[in-house]
Every structure is written in structure tokens, then in C-alpha cells.
Amino acid sequence: xxxxxxxxxxxxxxxAAALLLIVVAIAVSLANDSSLSxxxxxxAFWGTSNWDPVAGEFGALPFIWGTLYSSVLALLIAAPVAxxxxxxxxxxxxxxxxxxxxFLTELLAxxxxxxxxxxxIFVLVPAVRAIETAMPDALRALPLFSGxxxxxxxxxxxxxxxxxVVPFTSxxxxxxxxxxxxxxxxxAYALGATRFEAIRAAMFYARTGIVGAVMLGFGRALGETxxxxxVIGNNPQVSLSLFAPQYTMAxxxxxxxxxxxxxxxLSALIEIGLVLFVITLVVNVLSRGLIWAMARQSSPRPxxxxxxxxxx
Amino acid sequence: MTGTRTATPRKVLxxxxxxxxxxxxxxxxxxxxxxxxxxxxxxVQSLNVDFFTHNPRPVGEPGGGMANAIVGTLILTGLAAxxxxxxxxxxGVYLSEYRGSRFASAVRFAADTLxxxxxxxxxxxxxxxxxxxxxxxxxxxxxxxxxxxxxxxITRTTEELLLLVPNAxxxxALALGATRARAVFTxxxxxxxxxxxxxxxxxLARIAGETAPLLFTSFNNRFFSASLSQPISSITVxxxxxxxxPYEDWxxxxxxxxxxxxxxxxxxxxxxxxxxxxxxxxxxx
Amino acid sequence: MNPPLVKVRPVRxxxxxxxxxxxxxxxxxxxxxxxxxxxxxxxxxKIQPNVVTAFIGPSGCGKSTFIRTLNxxxxxxxxxxxxxxxxxDGEDIYRxxxxxxxxxxxxxxxxxxxxxxxxxxxxxxxxxxxxNNLTSNRSELAGRVEESLHQAALWDxxxxxxxxxxxxxxxxxxxxxxxxxxLAVKPDILLMDEPASAxxxxxxxxxxxxxxxxxxxxxxxIVTHNxxxxxxxxxxxxxxxxxxxVEYERTDKMFTAPSEKLTEDYLTGRxx
Numbered sequence: 001x002x003x004x005x006x007x008x009x010x011x012x013x014x015x016a017a018a019l020l021l022i023v024v025a026i027a028v029s030l031a032n033d034s035s036l037s038x039x040x041x042x043x044a045f046w047g048t049s050n051w052d053p054v055a056g057e058f059g060a061l062p063f064i065w066g067t068l069y070s071s072v073l074a075l076l077i078a079a080p081v082a083x084x085x086x087x088x089x090x091x092x093x094x095x096x097x098x099x100x101x102x103f104l105t106e107l108l109a110x111x112x113x114x115x116x117x118x119x120x121i122f123v124l125v126p127a128v129r130a131i132e133t134a135m136p137d138a139l140r141a142l143p144l145f146s147g148x149x150x151x152x153x154x155x156x157x158x159x160x161x162x163x164x165v166v167p168f169t170s171x172x173x174x175x176x177x178x179x180x181x182x183x184x185x186x187x188a189y190a191l192g193a194t195r196f197e198a199i200r201a202a203m204f205y206a207r208t209g210i211v212g213a214v215m216l217g218f219g220r221a222l223g224e225t226x227x228x229x230x231v232i233g234n235n236p237q238v239s240l241s242l243f244a245p246q247y248t249m250a251x252x253x254x255x256x257x258x259x260x261x262x263x264x265x266l267s268a269l270i271e272i273g274l275v276l277f278v279i280t281l282v283v284n285v286l287s288r289g290l291i292w293a294m295a296r297q298s299s300p301r302p303x304x305x306x307x308x309x310x311x312x
Numbered sequence: 313m314t315g316t317r318t319a320t321p322r323k324v325l326x327x328x329x330x331x332x333x334x335x336x337x338x339x340x341x342x343x344x345x346x347x348x349x350x351x352x353x354x355x356v357q358s359l360n361v362d363f364f365t366h367n368p369r370p371v372g373e374p375g376g377g378m379a380n381a382i383v384g385t386l387i388l389t390g391l392a393a394x395x396x397x398x399x400x401x402x403x404g405v406y407l408s409e410y411r412g413s414r415f416a417s418a419v420r421f422a423a424d425t426l427x428x429x430x431x432x433x434x435x436x437x438x439x440x441x442x443x444x445x446x447x448x449x450x451x452x453x454x455x456x457x458x459x460x461x462x463x464x465x466i467t468r469t470t471e472e473l474l475l476l477v478p479n480a481x482x483x484x485a486l487a488l489g490a491t492r493a494r495a496v497f498t499x500x501x502x503x504x505x506x507x508x509x510x511x512x513x514x515x516l517a518r519i520a521g522e523t524a525p526l527l528f529t530s531f532n533n534r535f536f537s538a539s540l541s542q543p544i545s546s547i548t549v550x551x552x553x554x555x556x557x558p559y560e561d562w563x564x565x566x567x568x569x570x571x572x573x574x575x576x577x578x579x580x581x582x583x584x585x586x587x588x589x590x591x592x593x594x595x596x597x
Numbered sequence: 598m599n600p601p602l603v604k605v606r607p608v609r610x611x612x613x614x615x616x617x618x619x620x621x622x623x624x625x626x627x628x629x630x631x632x633x634x635x636x637x638x639x640x641x642x643k644i645q646p647n648v649v650t651a652f653i654g655p656s657g658c659g660k661s662t663f664i665r666t667l668n669x670x671x672x673x674x675x676x677x678x679x680x681x682x683x684x685x686d687g688e689d690i691y692r693x694x695x696x697x698x699x700x701x702x703x704x705x706x707x708x709x710x711x712x713x714x715x716x717x718x719x720x721x722x723x724x725x726x727x728x729n730n731l732t733s734n735r736s737e738l739a740g741r742v743e744e745s746l747h748q749a750a751l752w753d754x755x756x757x758x759x760x761x762x763x764x765x766x767x768x769x770x771x772x773x774x775x776x777x778x779x780l781a782v783k784p785d786i787l788l789m790d791e792p793a794s795a796x797x798x799x800x801x802x803x804x805x806x807x808x809x810x811x812x813x814x815x816x817x818x819i820v821t822h823n824x825x826x827x828x829x830x831x832x833x834x835x836x837x838x839x840x841x842x843v844e845y846e847r848t849d850k851m852f853t854a855p856s857e858k859l860t861e862d863y864l865t866g867r868x869x
Contacts, residue, residue, distance in 0.1 A: 095675060181712070183708060183710060183712035184712060184714065185673075186670065186673075186708065186712065187708065187712045187713075187714065187775070187778075188714075188724075189670065189673060189701065190668065190670060190701055190705065190706035190708075190779070191701065191702070191705070191724060191725035191728070191729075191778065191779070191782060192698045192699070192701040192702035192725060192728065192729055192782060193698070193728055194698060194728075197728050201714060201724075204714070204715070204716075205714070205715055297715065
């Protein structure tokens with residue numbers, strides 16, 4: 001009995017170990033294959049913004065700029081919408097609507113990135129172009145809105161990222177809100193709170209988890225490839241303008257990986273992949289930590305028996 | 313109630329908040345409706361028998377289809393499943409049987425991490441591990457990349473489902489003299505099997521729609537291919553190639569391909585939901 | 598032993614008729630439904646101001662449901678329906694157009710398990726004052742918070758750590774904090790749903806002492822499954838069984854010479 005149980009543990013454990021091994025292998029492989037580029041360029045790689053591999057220039061600043069800018073913009077749009085949906089589905093909506101709404105948000109999450117990208121190219125970009133053209137000249141003078149109205153660019157990318165991130169973030173936020181004890185809301189109502197005030201009390205209780213949910217959405221946005229590369233314009237420049245075509249780390253990998261003719265080019269691209277890997281890893285670990293910390297807060301404190309005369 | 317009355321601004325604020333949340337739901341449903349509308353209306357026009365039976369025509373020539381791409385997607389997902397299902401399910405078994413151990417926590421952490429790795433990075437990894445040694449793009453590399461993406465999904469769903477199996481079943485089997493291995497594989501896993509299969513189907517639907525990890529692993533192929541060491545076409549990569557091309561005819565075929573993808577996703581999602589509902593009702597929950 | 602069926606007989610009103618005008622709570626023929634299921638049947642009860650009334654009865658007899666109809670807390674349960682009248686200070690709180698938020702400010706509630714917000718002690722007590730805009734400046738707010746903590750007999754224990762987290766207090770202190778929080782909005786009536794059931798005997802005793810002192814200013818209704826507690830703490834007791842009010846009497850009379858056999862059986866422990 002003993003040895004067969006041990007055999008079972010080792011046998012099944014080997015498969016579990018394979019999972020662990022894969023993650024480690026990814027990290028090692030990325031680090032290894034980017035070492036050429038890291039050694040050659042050092043930190044200047046991420047400080048220069050001229051990306052011209054044909055001429056041997058490898059400035060990767062535009063990619064990290066584009067990734068962060070597009071993801072932050074997307075989160076600014078998506079976070080309130082996702083929270084609104086989460087609150088509506090978990091607190092406000094009539095029971096009969098709940099199932100269908102959850103199904104629809106899951107459907108939104110399940111649509112492949114390439115399909116969003118296709119829709120992005122042929123529907124969203126022309127619409128954004130129309131908006132950009134209709135923008136009054138006074139606003140156009142601002143750096144935020146400068147540049148020719150191409151349609152493709154940061155704005156379209158942020159919009160499509162927001163659409164893709166909303167269902168994911170709202171699903172997690174919904175789970176987080178479910179762990180808030182009903183007694184918190186009841187306490188608020190009993191003190192004369194309106195609906196909004198009682199929900200606000202519940203959201204305050206869940207604030208760590210909600211931040212975690214938003215951060216997880218941010219992590220998703222950082223790594224999104226296809227939809228972004230099809231609408232962002234793929235131009236390696238650092239620009240504040242929403243209209244300017246820009247580039248992200250994931251997009252440059254998608255577009256240029258097969259073109260990388262020499263070892264240095266390839267190594268530079270893999271270094272971009274390594275940094276993307278590390279950033280998403282850090283964001284995901286932090287956000288899961290926040291959600292876990294909130295789950296711990298919900299567990300009740302044990303009652304303690306204290307002698308008379310002191311606290312009771 | 314005489315005396316104090318609730319100030320109207322508070323009530324207005326509360327009503328506005330409720331309306332705002334409903335608006336958010338609407339805001340999310342609008343793009344969903346938009347996307348589905350365009351995919352269906354544009355895609356249905358180009359869906360014909362040719363689409364499913366012919367390979368792509370040379371550049372510029374109208375007509376042709378995505379037959380090879382459809383087969384390619386099937387082969388790639390099959391490969392991925394062959395790799396991911398054993399590893400995923402058995403890892404899930406380990407995580408549920410040995411919950412508390414430090415190794416299990418590490419594996420769980422790894423699974424969650426792997427879930428969050430961008431798919432393009434996994435493509436880079438598959439490139440380094442399979443494409444470079446073999447010196448060319450291959451079906452194997454694509455299947456490998458997709459398989460890696462499937463593993464954490466299957467692992468976590470399997471773990472959660474196995475934990476739902478009542479402890480009484482495990483104890484009953486052990487009390488009858490079964491070894492742990494026997495108890496797990498003949499009693500516990502079968503009890504959770506419907507859910508596990510649902511999880512696998514959902515994971516398959518998800519990776520069937522992946523493009524980024526295939527861009528430089530399985531690459532693309534204008535013809536049919538069944539060889540593991542050659543590049544292979546796939547619906548997603550083909551749609552991408554067509555979408556960014558300048559040819560109208562290819563654009564239409566891209567919409568048709570997108571429609572096929574969305575249909576696969578919809579059918580699998582609904583099937584999974586129905587199956588889950590049936591299992592729940594059978595258990596009397 | 599099979600509990601006997603209840604004969605529906607009008608409950609004898611323990612209050613003399615002359616005091617009818619000064620009733621604090623006057624419930625007339627209240628029935629309560631969860632969807633189709635009837636949870637409370639035809640309850641009528643009159644409660645004077647500044648007394649402690651205890652609701653007793655076995656689990657599931659409707660006493661918690663009934664107490665929650667007194668401040669319309671059942672409104673938040675979907676499918677809840679009320680028939681009959683609940684008059685507080687002469688006004689039916691279930692009349693159309695009534696401001697529920699104002700009702701809940703006038704009728705405060707303390708729950709079985711203490712549920713402080715994850716904020717500081719000060720902020721917990723100040724919550725009701727803030728959302729209802731009951732104070733106009735910081736010092737008035739601080740004064741009201743201090744007053745409420747005094748009333749809840751908690752001030753001396755927390756006066757030096759008002760800005761520490763409420764969750765760091767012991768169970769009994771948290772419950773007294775919840776009482777202070779409820780008292781801060783100056784309700785007339787305080788509903789307490791098994792306030793000490795989650796506490797140890799010493800903490801329970803302090804809560805019971807507190808109730809005795811509070812009734813000078815407030816009308817208190819307390820639900821308890823502990824008959825001895827009802828006997829210790831209350832002036833009037835109402836016995837509920839299967840959603841009906843069986844007997845309503847002065848506490849000393851009910852516990853020594855109950856009118857209904859059912860009450861007597863319950864009090865002597867024949868069923869429970």
C-alpha cells in the first residue's frame with residue numbers, strides 16, 4: 001500500500017513538475033537568447049528611441065512607451081465600465097437578467113483577438129478616422145490630439161484594448177464583490193444608507209480586491225497582440241498624441257520576428273520578449289497578492305475569552 | 313415620517329449611480345453587438361462550399377477557400393490537446409490530492425503565472441525550443457506553443473472540479489481497500505469527468521482562436537500539409553494574412569474565417585454551459 | 598413529543614387602554630410573505646416608549662423576520678411582501694411614499710454578529726452621521742461620536758485609540774461599537790437581533806447592563822433565544838411560534854404565570 005501510494009505521488013507529481021519546468025524553461029530560454037543583445041546594448045537599449053534594425057540601430061523605448069501608454073489608457077476607460085458592470089450584475093440587476101448578462105460578458109471575453117482586430121481594421125479605424133477629422137482645430141493644436149487623422153493609432157488601440165479587457169476585469173471584480181459579507185451592506189442600510197451608499201460601503205470593504213482585479217486587467221492589456229497590432233499603426237515613435245501611430249512590445253514581436261535576419265536582431269527582439277514577460281509576471285503576481293490579501297480580511301477573527309475587569 | 317427627511321441630492325445620486333451601472337452594461341454590449349453583427353453580415357456572404365473545400369488561390373486571383381487552414385487548425389489543436397490534456401489533468405490531480413504541500417503551492421503559482429504569460433511570448437519560447445533546432449517552421453512547434461497555453465487552463469479547472477467531489481467518495485473507496493491511485497482514477501476522476509471534459513472543450517475553443525503564438529512557429533502554408541515538420545496553415549493566421557493584405561477578395565474571406573472562428577467559440581461555450589447545467593441538476597444542486 | 602396546534606385567539610393586550618395614545622410601535626394585523634411562503638401571520642402588538650420588549654420563541658418562529666419588518670430591513674430581500682400596518686409614532690411606515698431611509702434612521706438596528714466597517718473606531722461611529730449629514734463641522738462630529746461611545750459604555754476603553762482599526766477590538770467591544778454606531782444617529786427605537794448570542798458570558802453581561810441603562814432614552818426591542826436573558830433584561834415579553842404571536846405579557850407575569858399552555862410548555866422546556 002505504502003509504496004504504491006508513493007509511486008502514485010511521484011508519477012503524478014512528475015507531470016505537475018513538468019508544468020513548473022515549463023515556466024522555468026521559458027524564463028531561462030528568454031534570458032539566454034537575449035543575452036547577446038543585453039551584453040551589446042545594456043540599458044541604452046531601453047533609453048533610445050531610434051529603431052532601425054537595417055541600419056543596426058536598436059532603440060526600444062517606443063515599444064515600452066507604446067505598451068504602457070496604450071494599456072494605461074485602456075484601463076482608464078475599461079476600469080470604471082468593468083466595475084459598473086460588476087456592481088450591476090452582482091447587486092442591482094433583476095434575478096432573471098443575471099444569467100443572460102453573465103453569458104454575454106463571457107461571450108465578449110471569448111471572442112478571439114484576431115476577430116477584434118479584423119473588426120478593428122474595417123470598422124473601428126474608419127470610425128476613429130471620422131472622429132479625428134471632425135475634431136475642431138483648436139483641440140488639434142494640443143499635443144494630445146496632434147497629427148494627421150489616419151484612424152490607426154494610439155486611440156484606436158486603447159479603445160479596442162478597453163473592449164477586450166472589460167469582460168475579464170468585471171468577472172474578477174464580481175467574484176471579489178461576492179466575498180463581501182452581506183452584513184456589511186446590512187449595517188449600512190440599517191443606518192439609513194441609500195442604495196448607492198450601501199454599495200459604496202461594500203466596495204470600500206473590497207477595495208484591495210478591486211484594485212487587484214483592475215491590475216489583472218492591466219496585465220492582460222500589456223500582453224495583447226493581434227488586435228493591437230492591427231490598429232495601432234506599427235510606427236516605432238514615442239508620442240503623446242492619441243492620433244499618432246505607435247508600436248507595442250507585443251506588436252513588434254508579431255511583425256518583425258520572421259524578418260529578423262541576423263542573430264543580433266533576433267536577440268534584440270527576444271530581449272523585448274523577456275522584458276514583456278517580466279513586466280506581466282510582476283503585475284500578475286502583485287494583483288493576485290492583493291486579491292488574496294482581501295480574501296484573508298473577510299475571514300472572521302476568533303472570539304476570545306478575557307478575564308473580568310479588562311476588555312470584554 | 314415627520315421631522316428629518318432624507319435630502320434629495322442623496323437620492324438623486326443613488327438613482328444616478330444605478331443608472332450609471334446600467335449604462336456600463338450597455339456600453340459593453342454595444343461593441344459585442346457591433347462585432348457580431350459585422351462578422352455575421354460580412355462573413356456569411358463569403359461562406360460557400362468553395363470556402364470549405366478549396367485551398368487559397370495565388371495572390372491576386374479571386375476565389376479559393378480556407379480548406380487547408382481549417383484542417384490545419386484541427387491538426388494543431390489536436391496536437392496541443394495531446395500534449396496538454398495528460399499534463400493538465402494529472403497536474404490537477406496532484407494539486408487536489410496534495411493540496412497543502414509546498415511543491416503543490418509552487419506548481420499552482422506556476423500554473424497561474426503561465427496563464428498570465430502573453431501568448432506572443434510563448435510563441436517566442438516555442439521558436440527557441442522547437443523551430444531553431446529543427447531549422448524551420450513546423451506544425452510541431454505550433455502545436456507545442458498552443459499546448460503550453462492549454463496546460464494551465466486544464467490544470468486549474470481539473471483541480472477545482474476534483475475538489476468539488478465529496479470527500480465521502482474518496483473515503484468510501486479507500487475504506488474498501490483501494491490504493492490511492494485506484495481511488496483517484498476509478499472513483500474521483502470519473503465523478504468529475506463531465507466537468508473536466510467541459511473544461512478541455514473550453515480550453516480547445518480558446519486556443520483555436522489564438523494567432524500570436526502561431527505566427528512564427530507553425531507559420532503558414534498555402535497547401536495542405538500533414539507533416540509534423542513542415543509549416544501548416546491555420547484559420548487564425550490566414551485571417552490575419554488576408555486582413556492586412558490589399559485585396560478585396562481576401563478581405564471577404566477573412567470575414568468568413570472570422571465567422572467560422574466565432575461560431576466555434578459560440579458553439580463550444582453554449583455546449584459547455586449546457587453540460588454544466590445538466591451536471592448541476594443531476595447532482596441536485 | 599408533538600408540539601400542539603395553536604388555536605388562533607386574540608392576544609391579550611397587557612397595556613391599559615389609557616396609554617394607547619402614547620404608543621411608540623403599533624403593529625396591526627401584520628403578515629409577511631417570502632414570495633408565496635407566509636412567514637408571519639396576523640401579528641398585532643403594541644409597544645410603549647422607553648421599555649424593553651423581548652421577543653422569544655424557538656428557532657425559525659419568525660421573531661427575527663418580525664423585528665426586521667419594524668425598520669423595513671426586509672425590503673432588501675427580493676420577493677418580500679407585507680400586509681397590515683406598522684405604525685411608529687402613529688404613522689404607518691409601509692404607507693406608499695414613505696421615506697425608507699428616514700425610517701431606518703429613526704429605528705436603529707444591532708445585528709447578531711457584530712459587523713463593524715473595516716475603518717477606524719471613530720469612522721465607524723461617524724458613518725451614520727456623515728451619510729445623513731447630521732453634523733455641520735468637525736468638532737460637532739467628534740462630540741457626537743464621543744457621546745455615542747459613552748452611551749454604549751465603550752468610551753473609556755477606546756478613547757486613546759479612536760483612529761485604530763475597529764477590527765482590532767474584541768468581539769464584545771465590537772458589538773458595543775456597533776451599538777454606539779447605531780446610537781449616533783439618535784434613533785428613537787433600537788432593535789437588537791440576538792445581540793449577545795455570539796459573545797462570551799462576561800461580554801453578554803455588559804451588553805445586558807447597557808440595555809438596562811439605555812431604556813431611559815430609547816425604546817428597545819430585543820430578539821433572544823435565551824429565555825433567562827429575556828427574563829433578566831425585559832419589561833415585556835412576546836412569545837412567537839411558527840410565525841404567530843402566541844402571547845404578549847409583562848415579563849414578570851409571563852415567566853411566573855403564562856396564560857397559554859404553549860407558552861408554558863416552551864418556558865418549561867417541553868419543546869424548543
